[in-house]
Amino acid sequence: MRLLLIVALLGAVLAEDDWKAVNVDRTIDATSQIVKISTLYSFENIGAGPQSKVSIALTKEEVAGLSHITAAIDGTKGKLKVAEKPVDRGLGIYDVDLRTPIAKGAKVTLRVNLRLTQVLEPLPAKISQSENQFVVLHTSAYVPSRYETVTQKTTIRTTQGGKLLSATTVSPSKQETERVSYGPYANIPAFESKPIKVHYENNSPFVVATIVERYIEVSHWGNIAVEEYVELVHKGAELDGPFSRIDYQMDRRGRRQPAFQQFTTVLPAQAKDIYYRDEIGNISTSAVRIRADSVDVEIRPRFPLFGGWKTSYIIGYNLPSEEYLYSKGNQYALKTKLFDHVFSDIVVEKLRTKVLLPEHVKRVKVVTPYVVDRRPDELKPTYLDTTGRLVVVLEKNNVVPDHSQFFTVTYEFNHMDMLREPLLAAAFFFSLFFVMIVYSRFDFTISSDPAKEAEERSQLSLEKLSKSVDSKQAAYDALIDAAQHYKSTKDEAELQEAKKIFNETRNQENSNLTDKISALKTDVGIAAAEKAAELLKYDKAVCDSVENYIKAVEKSTTKTAGPEEQQFVNKVKDARIRADNVLASI
Amino acid sequence: MDISKMDRYAAPVHFSSLPLLTTFLCGVGLLLLAAFTMLQVTATKYNRNFLKELFIAATASIFLGFGSVFLLLWVGIYV
Numbered sequence: 001m002r003l004l005l006i007v008a009l010l011g012a013v014l015a016e017d018d019w020k021a022v023n024v025d026r027t028i029d030a031t032s033q034i035v036k037i038s039t040l041y042s043f044e045n046i047g048a049g050p051q052s053k054v055s056i057a058l059t060k061e062e063v064a065g066l067s068h069i070t071a072a073i074d075g076t077k078g079k080l081k082v083a084e085k086p087v088d089r090g091l092g093i094y095d096v097d098l099r100t101p102i103a104k105g106a107k108v109t110l111r112v113n114l115r116l117t118q119v120l121e122p123l124p125a126k127i128s129q130s131e132n133q134f135v136v137l138h139t140s141a142y143v144p145s146r147y148e149t150v151t152q153k154t155t156i157r158t159t160q161g162g163k164l165l166s167a168t169t170v171s172p173s174k175q176e177t178e179r180v181s182y183g184p185y186a187n188i189p190a191f192e193s194k195p196i197k198v199h200y201e202n203n204s205p206f207v208v209a210t211i212v213e214r215y216i217e218v219s220h221w222g223n224i225a226v227e228e229y230v231e232l233v234h235k236g237a238e239l240d241g242p243f244s245r246i247d248y249q250m251d252r253r254g255r256r257q258p259a260f261q262q263f264t265t266v267l268p269a270q271a272k273d274i275y276y277r278d279e280i281g282n283i284s285t286s287a288v289r290i291r292a293d294s295v296d297v298e299i300r301p302r303f304p305l306f307g308g309w310k311t312s313y314i315i316g317y318n319l320p321s322e323e324y325l326y327s328k329g330n331q332y333a334l335k336t337k338l339f340d341h342v343f344s345d346i347v348v349e350k351l352r353t354k355v356l357l358p359e360h361v362k363r364v365k366v367v368t369p370y371v372v373d374r375r376p377d378e379l380k381p382t383y384l385d386t387t388g389r390l391v392v393v394l395e396k397n398n399v400v401p402d403h404s405q406f407f408t409v410t411y412e413f414n415h416m417d418m419l420r421e422p423l424l425a426a427a428f429f430f431s432l433f434f435v436m437i438v439y440s441r442f443d444f445t446i447s448s449d450p451a452k453e454a455e456e457r458s459q460l461s462l463e464k465l466s467k468s469v470d471s472k473q474a475a476y477d478a479l480i481d482a483a484q485h486y487k488s489t490k491d492e493a494e495l496q497e498a499k500k501i502f503n504e505t506r507n508q509e510n511s512n513l514t515d516k517i518s519a520l521k522t523d524v525g526i527a528a529a530e531k532a533a534e535l536l537k538y539d540k541a542v543c544d545s546v547e548n549y550i551k552a553v554e555k556s557t558t559k560t561a562g563p564e565e566q567q568f569v570n571k572v573k574d575a576r577i578r579a580d581n582v583l584a585s586i
Numbered sequence: 587m588d589i590s591k592m593d594r595y596a597a598p599v600h601f602s603s604l605p606l607l608t609t610f611l612c613g614v615g616l617l618l619l620a621a622f623t624m625l626q627v628t629a630t631k632y633n634r635n636f637l638k639e640l641f642i643a644a645t646a647s648i649f650l651g652f653g654s655v656f657l658l659l660w661v662g663i664y665v
Contacts, residue, residue: 219664222597273662318662326592333589383658383665408589418598421665426651429615433622433643440626441634456630463633 018047019054022107024143024152030135030198031159032345033206033236034400035065035116039143040074042109043102050101055085056094056112057144059193063092065116067347067398071096074109089191091144115400117347118208122237123199127307129247133237133258134165135202141170141182141194148190153183162201170194203253205260206236207305209348212399217356218334220418224324226271227316230342232305234260239306248304260305263343267295271317278302278313330412332361338368338407339399348399354378355392359385359420361411364392369405372396384421458528461520462586468509468516469535469579475505476542476572483553483565492554499550506543510536534582539575542568604660611653618646 022042029036043054058066071080071094078099085093102108120135127133143152157179158164167175173182180198213229236258251257267274274297276286285300301311319336326333339351353372357364366374373395379388392409482498513535521529545568552564599607622642629635658665 217664220595220597221599221659221664222601223664225664318664322594322596325595326589327595328592331592332595333592335589383663384655410589415598422652422655424651425654426647429647429650429654430643433647436622436626437636437639437643440629443631456632459630460632 018045018051019043019147020046021143021145021147021149021152024145024149026143026152026154028137028139028154028156030120030137030200031157031202032204033117033120033202033208033347034067034345035114035119035137037062037112037114037116039112039114040109041112042107043147044107045102045104047104050103052098052101054096054098054108054110055146056082056096056110057088057146057191058092058094058114059140059144060087060090060092061119061138062114062116062144063087065119066092066114067117067400068115068402069094069112070402071110071112073098074111080110088146090193091146091191093146115402117398117400118235120202120206122206122307125237126240127237127258128241129239129243129306130251132163132201132253133203133206133307134163134199135236137198137200139196139198141168141173141196142185142188142192144191144193145188146190149185149188151184151186152188153185154181156180156182156198158198158200159202159204162203164201165199167198167200168196170196203256203258204345205234205258205305206307207232207260207343207346208235209233209342209346211350211352212339212342212348214339214351214353215356216334216336216353218321218325218358220321220358220413220415222321224319224321224334224336225316226319226336226340227314228340228342229312229314231310231312232260232301233310234305234307236307238308243306257304258307260301262298262300265297265299265315265343266341267297267317268319268323268340269293269295270319270323271295272319274315274317276313276315278311283313330414332411332413334409334411335406337404338372338394339396339403339405341401341404344401346401349397351396351399351403353394355394355409356380356382357390357392357409357411358413358417359387359389360417361390361413364390364409364411366392366394366407366409368394368407370396370403384424386420386424458520458586461516462583464516465513465520465532465535465586466583468513469583472506472509472539473572473576473579475502475509476539476575478502479546480569480572483550486553487556495550495553499546502546528586531582531586535579538578538582542571542575545571599656599659601659604656608653608656608660611649611656613653615646615649615653618642618649622646 020043022044024042025040027038029038041056045051056071069082071082072078073080080099081097083095083097085095087093096110096112098108120137123134123136137156139156141154143149143154160178164175164180167173167180170182172184173180182196210231210233211229215225215227217225217227219225248257248259255261269291274288274295276283276297276299283302285302287298289296289298297315299315301313303309303311305311324334324336326335334355338353339348364377375393375395378391378393380391381388396403479498479502482495486495517529517532517535520532549565549568552568556565622639625639625642655665
């Protein structure tokens, strides 16, 4: 009876362990500043029925430095959902949703990838320029697990060609060049741990970006401007003592010094107008290489970064909107990288991505591939803006290159709003013109100058007079044209009509002239008016000969102008000259 | 809306046509500006024509407004 009770209790306790880890193969890649752990779990369902959730355990250190976690069924591409659970007996628990339930007794193979940042501890913490950098990796010889593990093995990859100072021995463990292997261990109970330390040489620069501010400015005129502000700190072993440029140049380790000398930033293939600068100005020690599917910017900061040193810079480029902006009606969607390549194995403490959308956008929605903190929207006024552009601010801490993924911002925008910018510029120019128009209507003269005013008035009258003379002459020309036309058509009525129009025009202009001349008399003076009166009579002789001219035309049988007609044309020309003389004399 | 159902967004004015547009619009705008200035300088207080000045000013500012926006785009200030 008592035995039965114990068995029942044991059963109740074991009921939690619905899975058994049949085989675990863990590889820890600690060659750079990011610790990359790839674990292949083989789980067997020992529960009462089918299950679709399995738990992954992480040590406390791993949880603290965890930046990125992915889980997938080995051999497939689809990523599984991973959810964080409360800490259990000192281990961080993450639930993996397997999507399809696994039958009782069946096995599933999971590949879990972890990216840990800032978990390697430099030892010694300070080194001189000529020394190499050594770091300590703290982990457990046993793979942390919530379930009992039948067999397991761990391989730790240390730097190629680097020294291995020490590694905790947990039999059977083996130290080889470039790697330390632990295991295989058989039948390790759940929550068992065996802390180990691996002290090895790691000269890869531990350069951390304390902040990366990424601006993505969308212009509907066909451009997406990207700018990144990057602050870098070397967080490896600090430089102890002085820095010598000569020693640095002559260092036989070359690129393998623990200093950060140069790096390559990979930009999208369509990137153009690339700039790389800092507070001082352009940094000329950079080169752009155009590759088939990317644009590589080779960057060499102003000085090499030793432990504890900092630098900051700005890199920017333009992208065509066709590649990243989509539209349908007034719906727009921007699909671009939330975080893009800076250099391989970068660690970013704080990533702030700002998306500057055009003015007057509505219903902005952001879809990100992983959880980010959306800060309150901002307004940023730039060129030709009235209220300022909407800025979507997204923040994320502890970012690694695996976070370089696409995200989508959808919004509504009325494309007629694009006209606002040129119209704003036009309104600006118009206001300048308008100021000119108003200004020119003010009179700022201190004393009035009657002579000048009279001069201006007579100028105006003269203009009017000459206009009347012009139309009178135009009437003669029209008459001559009509006469020429008559010669080919022989249409009597047309000619009479033209003559009538001519007479009307002439009388009209003469009466106009009479009015203007009387106005001139009051404005300018009697002398001028008398001279101007000549304009009424100057063409009298021509006018009298119109009848003769018409007759001559009617009689004429040839197409070319006869002597009488020629005479008339000359008379018209003479009249014009006479009128001009009269105008000039006034 | 699903992004796969959307079209790629192309700019209303292609980059390659910006220089021509800028020179044409700014050129016409500057000519009109010159005409406006001529009018302002030569006119006396007896023969000012408000409507004529306003018309030239409005046309010039439309040309200059569009021209200067295209100029900004041409030089790389994407407004």
